[in-house]
Amino acid sequence: MAVLACAELLTVADSFGPLYVSVCAVALLALPLRARHPLPTLLATLPAIVTEHLWLPAMLAMFMVACRYSRGVISVCGVLLFLAALCPWPPGALVEYSTAEILTMIEGAGLLCLGPTVLGLLIRTRGELRDRLADLAATQHRERRLEAQRAVIGERARLAREMHDVVSHHVGIIAVQTGVLSATEPDEQRRTDIEVARRHSVRALEELRDMVGVLRGSDPAEAAAVGRTGLADLHALAAESLLDVGVEVAVAPGVGWDPAVEAAAYRIVQEGLNNVRKHAPGAAVEVSVLTSDGRDSLVVEVRNGPPGEERGALELPTSGYGLAGLRERAGLIGGRVAAGVTPDGGFSVRAVLPL
Incomplete structure (x- = not known):
């Protein structure tokens, strides 16, 4: 863009003077700062607009203002750019213009102001729309993940009920029956074997209780520690x-x-x-x-x-x-x-x- 702005000088090279050189130099030197400091850049390029030598730097600065600032700031800057483009140089030459020429100047100044402003607002709106779509996609992803987690929790609760109702019933009967047999069995070796079976059934019930508790909860650390x-x-x-x-x-x-x-x-x-x-x-x-x-x-x-x-x-x-x-x-x-x-x-x- 800076190269194009410099190339624009070729169209008015035959009318250069000290004033024109100074305002054009300020506009061209300020142009690289438009991304970080759009407002100062715009103000620095307005004199080049008034002298009718450089139009592109001010348009680029106005484009960055439209991309960055609020609607109020954009309106003020747009009015300044419009007035700078409308004002002839020297200002006294305005009385010599015909009505048709004045209307043409107003039309040109309006296009000069509206073009970069509308384009900047369009780019800005597109970026905001892209950000909103990204937020919407992230929200939908979170909702799907939460829904999957709710489904997992529901399934875990169902499995916990089934394990408790079915497994604990059968293992509980084994524990009770082996306890009775251990107390009534006269043979020492058989009583030892029965006691081993009883301890295993009791241990199974304890581990089942812990796992059912974890299935009904949602703590990963607790789940990892069970058993x-x-x-x-x-x-x-x-x-x-x-x-x-x-x-x-x-x-x-x-x-x-x-x-x-x-x-x-x-x-x-x-x-x-x-x-x-x-x-x-x-x-x-x-x-x-x-x-x-x-x-x-x-x-x-x-x-x-x-x-x-x-x-x-x-x-x-x-x-x-x-x-x-x-x-x-x-x-x-x-x-x-x-x-x-x-x-x-x-x-x-x-x-x-x-x-």
């Missing part, structure tokens, strides 16, 4: 699994360990033992929890041999989501799980969890 257990609980888990389990835990949790890593390791071992009970009862099981060579990850492995003679004695229901759930659990903390049949006919579940 969280650690490596120190693995020996007790193996002892109560009713399986022939050897446990090797060759690590001690550090101060900076993420509790989610310990919880994931515990659940992986728990699901591995559960799968052995379902699919390979009587098989020997080896559980190992080690750190990798670089000590940057935790390696958890549950490995069982071929099933024993008790296979098929119990038909336990399976969901088919056990290994998929373990992979998802490990993936949430950046780990991975591999599972497959071993050469001796057994099965192995191996997880690598980053520390």
